[in-house]
Amino acid sequence: MAGAPYTTQLQAGLGLVSETKALLDLWTPGMGAGRLQEVARESGRFPTVTARRLRNIVAECFAPRYLVGGAAPAAHLKKLAASIPAADLLQLMLVFTCRANPILGGFIREVYWPRYAGGYTEISNDDAKMFVERAIDDGRTSKRWSETTVRRVSGYLTGCCADYGLLEKGLRSTRRILPYRVAPTAAGYLAYELHLAGLGDNAVLAHEDWQLFGMGREDVLDELKRLSLKGLLIVQAAGDVVRIGWKYQTMEALCDVIS
DNA sequence: AATAGTCGGGCCCTTGAACT
DNA sequence: AGTTCAAGGGCCCGACTATT
Known part of the structure; x- marks a missing residue:
């Protein structure tokens, strides 16, 4: 498995944390990159930004990160942005940016x-x-x-x-290097997202996205056990065999709960 | 002066339409 | 069907600005 090629696309923008939050505010379902760029320009929330720069931010950064997969990331983050801690939101932004x-x-x-x-x-x-x-x-x-x-x-x-x-x-x-540890909301989001994408329980535990938080299979399992205490899911581990009971059927339902 | 980050131009590949 | 052309976008890189 060669993996996706490395590009210089980060040159168009790094974390863009405040810009992303503003764009999540402005974005509504069904909006593509072109329309979002228009809306952003007309909104007056990017007063110092040139049109060319806005293209960098929207088309080369925001869209590839959050408007993929039917814009599910944008839809979910828009809902979560207001209700979860800023640091938790950053962790999800990290996942989408790394993808x-x-x-x-x-x-x-x-x-x-x-x-x-x-x-x-x-x-x-x-x-x-x-x-x-x-x-x-x-x-x-x-x-x-x-x-x-x-x-x-x-x-x-x-x-x-x-x-x-x-x-x-x-x-x-x-x-x-700063202390860095996955947040429960981010862990719950990621676990459900992978599960609802069709991965089996073992594939969820072993997914490479967890490695962004320095987590291997056992670390993920430990985290999911903690999530089970909050009632997000049920973990049954007997020896090497792990079964996960998933409580929610859609990301929308999950986002409602972790909000 | 050195370094980080922003901005914008341009090359080149892909796509799709128009034309043999 | 195969070729050519135009349009658009992804990608790269130099120039520029800000900060230290």
Whole structure:
């Protein structure tokens, strides 16, 4: 499995946290990227942003992250944005951003968490650069990137991690690793989303999205047990065999509950 | 001066229509 | 059917600005 190719799309925008929240406000079901761009421009909520920049934000960042799969991410986050803690929302944004930009997911899985687990306190842009160069050597990009692109994408990886709360914010080429742990709302969302996408219980536990939170199969199982205490689902584990009783049949129902 | 992030141009690939 | 052309969008990268 080669995995999706790595691109430079992060150059169009990093976490875009406040912009994404504004766009979620403006977006309504059925709205495509083009229409959303119009609405955003006319809304006056992006007064300092040029049309070209808005294209970057909406078409190259928001749409690939949140308007995929029938715009389900946008619909769900719009509902959750007002009612769950900001940090929880960031975690879901991280998941969707990593799906849209596999290079970010790769970096978090292959560099961030091993570092975290290894007791390091910092990650530098040079660490990211080594990751990018190795990815290019491994053929993960469609072609070799120029030196400047390699350097900048490296900075975008760490910068994006900072936007989402995995690394310390601020302008710096070496960032401190922050304590990071999946939130119950995000875990519940992810578990149900994977289940309702048709994955079997074991596939849900082993899914790569959990690795964005540094979680392997056992960690996921532990988290789901905690969720079962809140009544979101039922976990029956006997030896190696795990069965999960799912209480809700749609994401809409789940989002209502975790709101 | 160095670094991070924003902005916008342009190449190139894909898609679909128009034309042999 | 096969080829050519135009349009659109994804992707890359240089220029620019802001911050330290």
